Amino acid sequence: MADTKVETISRLAQWKIENFSPCSFKRSDPFKVGIWNWQLSIEKNRQLYVRLFPEPSRLSKEQPPLARFVLRVFNTGANRKQYISPIHERPLRTYEDFVWSIDSLFHGRLIIDVEFLDLKIFPLDGGEACSVWPSDQMMQSSSAQNTLQCLSRMLDEAIHSDLTINTADGTLRAHKAILSASAPVFESMFHHNLKEKESSVIYIEDMSRESCMALLSYLYGTIKQEDFWKHRLTLLGAANKYGIAHLKEACEESLLEDINSGNVLERLQEAWLYQLNKLKKGCLMYLFDFGKIYDVRDEVDNFFRHADRELMLEMFQEVLTVWKPV
Structure with missing residues (x-):
């Protein structure tokens, strides 16, 4: 692998430098995170200097990113050392806008991580910067907005509801038609002569009332971003159980976006289970x-x-793949 290539996954970029000698300078190839192409450079001259900057372009000139990020530099030898920068938040336009100096004699094989915590863009006509990553403030047409408001009222006020859901710690009211249109398992319950069709009662006792309400809010199209993030592991289990493919895919994409050292093993277990x-x-x-x-x-x-x-x-095979001789 070339010394200049940067690998990316989610919001993490990693530059592996196989041989960094004293008094050296290296610049990475461009890599894309968000809507900008980025580059890293590293220089040793008494101290180690690491720079992060957007690749010169019309976009980076007219709408420079407001980046919130953290950098890590470490070696891979037996005496593993790691340096972690403070969290920085600043607009980045040129090569000179950010430099991190490290009092270290690093040489040999180095790895540089940059983790973007947020990336914001300034509107061309002025105003406050907004994140380039999805948020709950998505634009919708007036007709779609009105429809969602109607569905929200139907759920919240139980307007003409014809179904009772018993959860682990309470009950909810909902509508057979909406659940049937959303999930094949629910459709089967109400289409065939099963007990749920006659009683108009279903039992979802492996979910709390709050998490089941999040599931219903998703099916009715009214779920809030913070509720989705809070309950996404439970929603993933429900999506798998009731055959809600689009919810399962949404949960997977969301869980893939913020992998970190604190959750990666749990995420791996969920990925295997589902x-x-x-x-x-x-x-x-x-x-x-x-x-x-x-x-x-x-x-x-x-x-x-x-x-x-x-x-x-599979994990062992992945180790063999990564560590095989070049």
Whole structure:
């Protein structure tokens, strides 16, 4: 692999430098995160200097990014050392806008991580910067907005509801037609002569009333971003159980967006349980291709005691792939 290539996954970019000698200078190839192409450079002259900057372009000139990010520099030898920058937030326009100096004698094989916590763009006509990543303030047409308001009232006020849902800690009212149109398992319940069709009662006792309300809010199209994030693991289980493919995909994409050392093993277990191949691949890349297995070594023993044997085999095969001779 060339010394200038930067790999990216989710909001993390990683530059592996195989041989960095004293009094050296290297600049990476461009890599894309958000809507901008970025570059990193590293220079050693008494101290180590790391720069992050957008690749010169019309976009970066007219609408420079307001970046919130953290940098890490570490070696991969037996005496592993890691330097972590403070969290920075600043507009970045040119090569000179940001430099991080490290009092270190690093040489040999280095790895530089940059994790973008947020990226904002300034409107061309002025005003406050807004995030380039999805938020709950998505534009919708007036007719769609009105429809969502109607559906929200139907759910919240139980307008002409014809279904009772018993959860682990309470009951909810809903509509057979909407649930049937949203999930094939619900459609089957109410279409065939099952007890749910006659009683108009279903039992979802593996969900709390709050998480079940989040599920209904998603099916009615009125869920809020913070509720989706709060309940997305429970929603993933419900999507798998009731055959709601679009919800399962939305949960997988969301879980893939914010992989970090604190959740990667849990995410890997969920990916295996629900057969989420993109999420599983992302977790394995994060652990092995990006070398973050070292950050979770205290948790790995417990993970292996409970992990499925086939999952452990896949992890071992990933290790062999990453560590095979070049």
